[in-house]
Amino acid sequence: MMSFPVTTVYLFLFSLLIFLNQSPLAASTITNTTDSDTKTAYELLNSFNFPSGLLPKGVQSYDLNERTGQFHAYLGGTCSFSLEGSYQLKYKSTISGYISNNRLTSLTGVSVKVLFLWLNIVEVIRNGDNIEFSVGIASASFPIDNFYECPQCGCGLDCVNGQVSKLRTKSFVSSI
Template identity: 40%
Template structure:
């Protein structure tokens, strides 16, 4: 029996919601490395979109192109069903007020495969996550604090 598009979309949305609750209860980023987190806040995003192990970042102020370097690739297990989210060692994209586009380096596992998060938009008190043509909206208050990584991960 195959699931329809709307059923898959609802399940994926539920998965993203569960991940937000995990991020909301994680630790704050290291105060000495707050610049990447501050850039998110300055552009309308909560700092919890990045894990707590950021080592360095670069941002082209003109184009918005950015690169974030983590200490190691990072894996987070999302309760209650042990869904996985992986952050690559380097995360890249284009940052503008209220929109992160061309995002590379963050993937979630759902429906027995890995899905890349390709963009994030800030819309009032909500964040809209883009996974290809599928979007899911969640309260940005769920991303106030940065998650701690459980260990290194290899992106599949």
């Protein structure tokens, strides 16, 4: 059995750590901090051609792998609200998926109540001036101007007046 001096083992481990920190995979991950040079989660959405109102107020941080587009957005806790005459939405404390220009895929952490069922929103696509939401078997399209303002947990879009805004729908399309 071959034995290595302790200093050689430490030197090897130290070199490996430096190599991993310099690798393209490590360099492609952005973590949002309080640094003013780092984009907010809402600015990040805008940079991929989405309105910031897709996320509720209160996103505390996020991370993004620029190479793959995988992201995680972190809220302080769960969040839910209703939009008058339309939908109830729930956000888990962590929302994740993959982001690219005009497309959010493999989403987890966001669900919508349709009739009596809670369905996970799995994909969001910007198609011109519309935002399309897919729950897998069905999708719905809404004008983008519904999403310029970020909803607030508990009360949605019009919390100051104690009223809840109504979401305008453009169409409903079933994939079946």
